[in-house]
Amino acid sequence: MSLVLGVLGGMGPAATVDFLAKIQAATPAKRDQDHIRVLVDLNPHVPDRNHPFNKPGPVLAEMAAALGAAGAQVLAIACNTAHEHAPLIQKVTGLPLVDMIETAVARAEGVGARRAGVLGTPVALRLYREYLAARGMGAVLLEPEHQQRFMDLVYRIKGGDLGEEVQAGMTQLVDRLEATGAEALIAGCTEVPLVYDGFGARLMFVDPGAETARRCVDVCLGHAPTPPVHTSAF
Numbered sequence: 001m002s003l004v005l006g007v008l009g010g011m012g013p014a015a016t017v018d019f020l021a022k023i024q025a026a027t028p029a030k031r032d033q034d035h036i037r038v039l040v041d042l043n044p045h046v047p048d049r050n051h052p053f054n055k056p057g058p059v060l061a062e063m064a065a066a067l068g069a070a071g072a073q074v075l076a077i078a079c080n081t082a083h084e085h086a087p088l089i090q091k092v093t094g095l096p097l098v099d100m101i102e103t104a105v106a107r108a109e110g111v112g113a114r115r116a117g118v119l120g121t122p123v124a125l126r127l128y129r130e131y132l133a134a135r136g137m138g139a140v141l142l143e144p145e146h147q148q149r150f151m152d153l154v155y156r157i158k159g160g161d162l163g164e165e166v167q168a169g170m171t172q173l174v175d176r177l178e179a180t181g182a183e184a185l186i187a188g189c190t191e192v193p194l195v196y197d198g199f200g201a202r203l204m205f206v207d208p209g210a211e212t213a214r215r216c217v218d219v220c221l222g223h224a225p226t227p228p229v230h231t232s233a234f
Helices: 013-026 056-069 079-091 100-110 122-134 144-158 163-180 207-219
Strands: 005-009 036-044 072-076 116-121 138-140 184-187 204-206
Touching: 005 013, 005 138, 013 036, 013 207, 036 056, 056 072, 056 079, 056 138, 072 079, 072 207, 079 122, 100 122, 100 184, 100 204, 116 122, 116 163, 122 138, 144 163, 163 184, 184 207
Parallel strands: 005 036, 005 072, 116 138, 116 184, 184 204
Antiparallel strands: none
């Protein structure tokens, strides 16, 4: 019997649907019953994680507790930025979390990158810098004006704009990171893979959602160890 996965989603909805599709694609299944059971709270009303005065942590912890009460045994968060609240979520639930940021950084290290370019929100960038530094790796980030351009694109994607202009804008930002020394690219926001998949890029592309989906499947099927519960900040 496989473990039941609980997914905290809705941040945004399209990114969560994309994450669920990646879980399905990563599962070695020949019939319905071979897939893992997934419980999802797709909650688009979680306060904006990028607003300094919002407090999404208690809402996320409440979502996680409800997933646990419904039978979830392992958690995942379909949002990089929301991992700021991972310690609170685990403290409230006592459930292990497949950490998206840890998983992505491990993948970047595994391909031999020493300096990883990261596209993400300010909070996600802080988390990635910490995790990369812990592995002796450097983070390559956008200059402030280009970071604001990235945030503008993210909100356009959240609004449903997946058009050529948004795709081209994201590609230009990737080019900026490569030009400033990135050896791999981490899509540190789950909206990024909706418009950019790394195809044709010279940089190794790390999709944290895809990496986390694969790890979730492995953990739930018993092919990888269950992560320890962490209740303190990184």
